[in-house]
Amino acid sequence: MPTYTPPARDTRFVLHELLRIGDLGELAADGELIDTIVDEAGRFAAEMIAPLNRVSDEQGCTRHSDGSVTTPSGFRPAYRAYVEAGWGTLALPVEYGGQGLPHVLAAVVEEYLDSACHAFNMYPGLNQGAVAALVAKGSEELKARYLPKLVSGEWLGTMALTEAQAGTDLGLIRTRAEPRDDGTYRIIGEKIFCSGGEQDLTDNIVHLVLAKLPDAPEGSRGISLFLVPKVLPDGARNAATCGAIEHKMGIHGSATCVLNFDGATGWLIGEPNAGLAAMFIMMNVARLSCGNQGLAQAELAYQNAAAYVIERKQGRAAGSTAAADSLIAQPDVRRMLMDARAFTEGMRALVAWTALQIDRSHRAPTEQARAAADQLVGFLTPVIKGFGTDKGFETAVAMQQCFGGHGYIAEYGMEQIVRDARVPMIYEGANGVQALDLAARKLARDEGQVAERFLALVEGTCESAGAGVRFIALPLREAVHEAREAGRFLVATAKADANALGAGSYAFMHLIGTLALGWMWLRMAEIAAGRESDPFYAAKLATARFYAKRWLPECAALTRKIEAGSEAMMALEPDQFLRG
Amino acid sequence: MPTYTPPARDTRFVLHELLRIGDLGELAADGELIDTIVDEAGRFAAEMIAPLNRVSDEQGCTRHSDGSVTTPSGFRPAYRAYVEAGWGTLALPVEYGGQGLPHVLAAVVEEYLDSACHAFNMYPGLNQGAVAALVAKGSEELKARYLPKLVSGEWLGTMALTEAQAGTDLGLIRTRAEPRDDGTYRIIGEKIFCSGGEQDLTDNIVHLVLAKLPDAPEGSRGISLFLVPKVLPDGARNAATCGAIEHKMGIHGSATCVLNFDGATGWLIGEPNAGLAAMFIMMNVARLSCGNQGLAQAELAYQNAAAYVIERKQGRAAGSTAAADSLIAQPDVRRMLMDARAFTEGMRALVAWTALQIDRSHRAPTEQARAAADQLVGFLTPVIKGFGTDKGFETAVAMQQCFGGHGYIAEYGMEQIVRDARVPMIYEGANGVQALDLAARKLARDEGQVAERFLALVEGTCESAGAGVRFIALPLREAVHEAREAGRFLVATAKADANALGAGSYAFMHLIGTLALGWMWLRMAEIAAGRESDPFYAAKLATARFYAKRWLPECAALTRKIEAGSEAMMALEPDQFLRG
Secondary structure, eight states, X not given: OOOOOOOHHHHHIIIIIISOTTSOXXXXXXXXXXXXXXXXXXXXXXXXXXXXXXXXXXXXXXXXXXXXXXXXXXHHHHHHHHHHHTGGGTTSOGGGTOOOOOHHHHHHHHHHHHHHHHHHHHHXXXXXXXXXXXXXXXXXXXXXXXXXXXXXXXXXXXXXXXXXTBSSOGGGOOOXXXXXXXXXXXXEEEEEEEETSSOSSSSOEEEEEEEBOTTOOSGGGGOEEEEEESBOTTSOBOSEEEEXXXXXXXXXXXXXXXXEEEEEEEEEESSTTOHHHHHHHHHHHHHHHHHHHHHHHHHHHHHHHHHHHHHOBOSXXXXXXXXXXXXXXXXXXXXXXXXXXXXXXHHHHHHHHHHHHHHXXXXXXXXXXXXXXXXXXXXXXXHHHHHHHHHHHHHHHHHHHHTGGGGTBGGGSHHHHHHHHHGGGTSSSOHHHHHHIIIIIIIITTTTHHHHHHHHHHHHHHHTOOGGGHHHHHHHHHHHHHHHHHHHHHHHHXXXXXXXXXXXXXXXXXXXXHHHHHHHHXXXXXXXXXXXXXXXXXXXXXXXXXXXXXXXXXXXXXXXXHHTOSTGGGOSOGGGGSOO | OOOOOOOHHHHHIIIIIISOTTSOGGGOOOHHHHHHHHHHHHHXXXXXXXXXXXXXXXXXXXXXXXXXXXXXXXXXXXXXXXXXXXGGGTTSOGGGTOOOOOHHHHHHHHHHHHHHHHHHHHHHHHHHHXXXXXXXXXXXXXXXXXXXXXXXXXXXXXXXXXXXXXXXXXXXXXXXXXXXXTSOEEEEEEEEEEETSSOSSSSOEEEEEXXXXXXXXXXGGGOEEEEEESBOTTSOBOSEEEXXXXXXXXXXXXXXXXXXXXXXXXXXESSTTOXXXXXXXXXXXXXXXXXXXXXXXXXXXXXXXXXXXXXXXOSOOTTOOSSOOBGGGSHHHHHHHHHHHHHHHHHHHHHHHHXXXXXXXXXXXXXXXXXXHHHXXXXXXXXXXXXXXXXXXXXXXXXXXXXXXXXXXXXXSHHHHHHHXXXXXXXXXXXXXXXXXXXXXXXXXXXXXXXXXXXXXXXXXXXXXXXXXXXXXXXXXXXXXXXXXXXXXXXXXXXXXXXXXHHHHHHHHHHHHHHHHHXXXXXXXXXXXXXXXXXXXXXXHHHHHHHHHHTTHHHHHHHHHHHTOSTTTTXXXXXXXXXX
16 A cells, blocks of 8 residues: 655755745745644644545445435544644635635645545645635625635535536536526536535535526626535525536545536626636636646655665666666666656646745735736646646656556555546646647737746746756756747747647647756756755756756657647548548 | 447558558468458457446456356357357467468457457457467477367466566566476466466466476576466366456456466476576567557547547637537647557557568568568567557547546546556566567667668668658658667667666667657558548548657657666665655
């Protein structure tokens, strides 16, 4: 069974040495407090939550004939302990009972909990987005009634967006909201894929539901967001019930529900027909969380694979005459482990750096600085989600591979990690949607201005890099040139070819992801340079070197794919795709 | 639930137009007979076997307290029908009741059956290798006693190689074989991961078991191969029993057994201590079959994804004003489908071309021609296994992605394809072992001679390519240069650095795989050029163009990774891999 050790040394490196979180003006956080929280969160994740992971996969959730749902054994006491410790409240507003600490800290805790038990953390995880949407768009009355209990975790919020015929394209939803005289709405429709849509952890569940008002415009401009509680303010049960739970490939402990709204009472959040904007507040929080899940699954898989290949004796090291040496002597096993280190440590840095930009977007001293930070978060969100979950899954698969046949059987738990790590590539907007968001909304819409600002940031670090890290600064600078070229190609060809952005979007997302992690590795290498006598820093430098030689060469290949354009990709008629 | 249509049009293209199977001198096969067999095999796979796939995943296999195993419902009658139709006998020797048809034909049938139900085809699939080993190394007495019933399928053969402490490194096995006065051996030990080690399809099971004779040399030079039947010639039950079946990520319908040999009676196959060579006869057959499984799973996944995205309406095509268009209008969806076509059609051609080399290695008129064909098979076997199963899995994952959330739930069956497609990357020598086999045994041992012959073959096709296919011939020729450079680098650095081959092996395997598929695409494009009025050939040309622009750019990146050498990869001490 997999074990989990919080990577606290690496987290401290990121927070203190890379981000210098104690030294950030308005954003500064008390270094000792931060360390205490990180250590406590690590202990909680490893001791209280990690033991639930296996059993939650085996048991899954059970729906009873009355529509109630039982979560796996251990989830209820663990969730009570979670609420008592206040783990969900770290970065939430003080005004509603939150602790008002930096998002970057909440991101660390989220990573630890996702590693420990992704399925468990689905329940409180989605609540963060619901709170954000309600804070931004809810009426004072709704905020006063719901936020304190959602912030404390006494209740949990969910997202009810998808319908059978409307997934990626929410403009196609059919759920209706009929206004009543008392200002509430009657919600009628069926939603699918609602994570935590029903559960036995909290007395009330607050669904944020997309629905259409009568005479709403067609498509995504006619969607409104409603708050629909499971239990109404007067204590009566609302007509929002779980009709079924899905049988999924993984995260069995997370109840993925069909929700039936049979004339349920709801309250409008924000303006009529402006639900998509409110929904995106939730969604962007959730997308960053997905990237963290990719990191967390990769970290869990990496730790167990490293321990296994050190222990397991098969074959011989170069020049060895032993009967057998540890598998870690094999270069190809090293390749997989080094890839995993390159991804997890680079991604941990990128997630934290981006979370810090969220804090900057709220608290930086000038409006301009806040807007600039917000734009960078917007630019990197689809990259963290799409690239981060692709690589998280890829890492999980490679770590499973380190186990040979033992990786394929349930006993060792690696196959569960692979099944669980698969879902963040799909939900909260499939990764192809992330790529299109990046290429169309984040790159082409402003003709590449924010993209150029990001590339210039990376280039600036390359420019000023010391001689000791030239091994990565030089190829990274080449990669910046490739990415700039690729971005310009996309913006330029999009004017004449409506398929150009879509055709190059996925490669562009991976190009920016590879570059962003490369940037983190350059910065980490700069900190480590000259401190090689400490094995921690020596490992950082070696991994940066590995990244430069083994990951950055992808940038040229990705650029060539982008420059291939859309022609060959779009050449076939639909019928030609069918076999016979 | 996934449906399956045999890709008969594409198969006919490969057999008749690419390989010109009716026009090959000694190897020529009757074109009409071939077509009839292909059509009948397709019908059998689609109608009789494909309906078993879902139920076999849900039911799995059951071991009873007496050690007997029940396979999923439907397997027994399906296997009877398989034996009656003679599907397992196609390429087996006429001498023992086989049909003596070309291996290339058996490879086609194998692909169809693997697509229909991989788990079902595990049982007869492994029998092919057992027969090959026995034909090559068995005594006349053993051949006479076992081959007729193994060839007919009345009995099935298995491989019992792995032990808990010996997977990749079979030199570490502990199973013992004690000689008896009557010339038989007493086999004592425990084997794991024996596919079909126990089942209810045949009255007898013939285990080929690796074990050590008393005073055998240490390591892999001291291994012998034994034939250990479940039922002895006198009708008594042998002391070879199933102790447990594993709970696996996928192929639940295949019984993966722990086998206990408690003084079972066995017969030596071949010379004492030469078991590894005999085992490799089985293993090489199985490795090529793995590549075919990668292809088959990718094909099944592709067909279902193509049908889904044509049917499913989400979002809009470029410039469309419809409420919603089919998902196939999205360039990024096309990317995934075109990748799947590029892989499946290229791989189908490569598997068939390589199977034809097997036929050449047996039947070509000169010893030199037979040896040359055999060397090419040896060179490509690890590529087909490693690259083919990596890409097969990657394709299955991408096709699952086309389904969005529906891909993650069991109902649509795509997640089963992903779970099933994962195992061929692991068994019959994990893909890292394939890569090392390629780099060390197939490349470095003869200083790159066979590799150069393969590259020269590809280059020759590029040289003579017509103007209409220059779009792929030119970049493919560049890729040949890259591969030649990479191969030389590996051979040269291996002399000074014992880790060099291992460090570059995986990238080299993918480089040769990408090149080999590119070669097939060039040859297919040559056939299609000028016949674009037929949508089948138009699609071939478009896919060749896609391959040139989207796959061949990988070759340069892979070469850069190979040239990176082993230094950064091997820099860390084992302790540095542990987190804290």
